[in-house]
Amino acid sequence: MSKGVTKQSEDYAKWYTDVVLKGELADYGPVKGTMIIRPYGYAIWESIREAADKMFKETGHVNAYFPMFIPESFMTKEAEHVEGFAPECAVVTHGGGKKLEEPLYVRPTSETIIWSAYKKWINSYRDLPILINQWANVVRWEMRTRLFLRTTEFLWQEGHTAHASAAEAEEETRKMIEVYRKLAEEHLAIPVYVGQKTDAEKFAGAVHTYCIEAMMGDKRALQAGTSHYLGQNFAKAFDVKFLNKNNELEYVYATSWGVSTRLVGGLVMAHGDDKGLILPPKVAPYQVVIIPIYKKEEDRSAILEKLSQIASDLESKNIRVKIDDNTQQSPGWKFNQYEMQGVPVRMEMGPKDLEKGHVVIVRRDTGKKEFLQTDAITNTLVELMPVMQKDLFDRALAFREAHTKTVNNYSEFKEMIDEGNFVKAYWAGDDRHEEEIQKETKATVRVIPFEQPQAKGTCFYTGKPADKIAIFGKSY
């Protein structure tokens, strides 16, 4: 196995795979498209999960769990939904050594099984809203898979809420896309465009879909989270009605929303460089890795004693620390390994440092080295963590802004897309126009941002008056 990772400029896709495999985030499973999430990668997912779960609870949601097996008859109840999902579903036909009377779909998402339960639970407006989230695995038989970004089985959370009015459900849909924006920007340090999907890109079964959309290091777009306003589509399919305050029967209004382990892939591609991963402090399994350097046994014990003191001091301030005193690898090997794994800060201490009462600190994002007096370590690092978190966000934002171009006509559009940019332009086209553009340029409307300019304009493609701008890009 070669030492480093492929350079981004040489082959970005290879770079990504190298970082994920050699950084020990994940490995391939035995079945095509499946993924083993290794402890280091899983720790990153756990951090994302904890942050998200906290926000869900703060917004009034509770967790529950629904079965993985869905009767075939459920899947076929919502026409658009079945059309969208049936081709990519795994189906169980046998159980207990016998052919099943009704095939069971392995959930690709849980709207159907959850709404079949909501039918039992909802009678009156007094039963609403229901604000349930579940953490689960889902299966989609994808043709082309990539670790974290698109795998046959993946982990995610799916919120499924039921409401007594369209307005309330719409408010929930918006509230949750805002939760995702915060998760991406404040926790993962990934800047995102927030807005609405076009009809061509929306969820199968939704009235409309909101999303957060991020730019990766190769300037391609990654859909990082979605929140769907489902209207009464699933309530009608599963006949879920409630008595409103006027004693009238009405179909229930629904939302669903999710983020997945894809976010881990987004994290890799939003911040990584030629040395590997760069983790924002908030998601890093350990924020500081401490590497002792010594030759003689007496140096070793003195250095380790000092370092464990420093480590427990940092831990008392809630900084996650790992001391690597493994003697099998050289310090140089460790430097490279932890850089590949994106640990925010490295601390070194050798005999000379111990003598002088300082340590060496190296920031992963800038590579800058500095000496720190031992009594200043804790305060300095406590202050450094939020600074690094912000710097990473700012850097990603500056990169995205530098590669988002505004255009006024189709030839400019093609040129800018060809160079790999996001394109921002007035848009009044429909599904058909979008398809034409995709055929010619591979780019699609990633999102129609909520944030819009005051002025109206002219659609760059159809020439019609347009009151919205859209963000186009090539996507993962």
Next chain:
RNA sequence: CGGGGCGUAGCGCAGUCCGGUUAGCGCGCCUGCUUUGGGAGCAGGAAGUCGCAGGUUCGAAUCCUGCCGCCCCGACCA
């Protein structure tokens, strides 16, 4: 499903065209000694149904036939 490529040690590969002793190399792994401030050195060692099945041949990783699997590009995809 169409086009291209690849299956040889845990990983990455050479050897295949043109059949011929005991199938090599790098990394990793094991043992020992020396090392440790940017992927350590030396010595020794373990590890292979050459993707599977059949055929040709005195002899097959190598030639022939069939099959299986994987990767890349395209189609497809929240």
